[in-house]
Amino acid sequence: MSVAILGGGISGLACGYKLSKRGIKIRIFESEPYLGGLASWYKYCGLNIPKTYHHVLRSDAALIDMIEELKLSIRWKKVKTGFYSKGKIFPFNTALDLMRFKHLPLTDRLKFGLLLLSTRWSSSLQYLEKISIESWIRILVGLCLSFGRSLGQNYRLRLFPFLS
Ligand SMILES: Cc1cc2nc3c(=O)[nH]c(=O)nc-3n(C[C@H](O)[C@H](O)[C@H](O)COP(=O)(O)OP(=O)(O)OC[C@H]3O[C@@H](n4cnc5c(N)ncnc54)[C@H](O)[C@@H]3O)c2cc1C
Numbered sequence: 695m696s697v698a699i700l701g702g703g704i705s706g707l708a709c710g711y712k713l714s715k716r717g718i719k720i721r722i723f724e725s726e727p728y729l730g731g732l733a734s735w736y737k738y739c740g741l742n743i744p745k746t747y748h749h750v751l752r753s754d755a756a757l758i759d760m761i762e763e764l765k766l767s768i769r770w771k772k773v774k775t776g777f778y779s780k781g782k783i784f785p786f787n788t789a790l791d792l793m794r795f796k797h798l799p800l801t802d803r804l805k806f807g808l809l810l811l812s813t814r815w816s817s818s819l820q821y822l823e824k825i826s827i828e829s830w831i832r833i834l835v836g837l838c839l840s841f842g843r844s845l846g847q848n849y850r851l852r853l854f855p856f857l858s
Contacts, residue, residue: 699722702722733748
């Protein structure tokens with residue numbers, strides 16, 4: 695048996711790897727001149743710049759297993775997140791950072807905190823597969839618009855790549 699795989703992003707490559715381990719002949723068809731899809735990078739001033747930022751979390755068990763199996767190494771780094779607004783970077787890592795984030799009204803900060811906690815408390819998040827993140831946030835706390843507005847004009851353009 696041989697299998698044709700359309701797309702040489704991480705899904706196509708992982709699929710190809712798993713199938714070939716079972717002795718199945720595979721052929722990957724990729725329309726771009728490079729592999730990796732969204733997880734690829736481009737050269738800029740001699741640097742490899744990721745097309746989109748990526749994090750690997752310790753909970754990404756399947757990915758980490760595959761990385762280990764392929765004998766690739768991971769150099770773990772603790773990353774901090776910040777929120778750039780009006781010429782200043784506001785740390786956005788802890789509950790305290792959220793409470794100090796003055797660009798959101800206090801009620802929205804509290805709602806946002808509850809939203810984050812609800813994802814931790816929830817025993818199953820399968821239902822989230824069926825709704826867009828925007829609808830989920832709207833349903834849960836109606837926060838999306840006021841959070842978006844704090845990003846200034848054209849916030850939808852900036853916010854929605856992360857929410858779609
Ligand atoms: C801003 C951003 C941040 C992200 N951060 C993270 C993160 O931190 N951690 C994480 O795990 N994931 C993250 N992701 C998601 C992750 O990038 C994707 O889930 C993953 O790369 C998708 O891989 P894929 O192979 O399914 O699709 P793609 O990477 O989209 O690959 C599809 C491939 O198929 C090719 N293709 C399409 N049509 C055809 C065709 N007709 N014929 C031939 N080839 C075709 C495309 O050129 C492409 O190479 C992020 C995504 C974005 C946009």
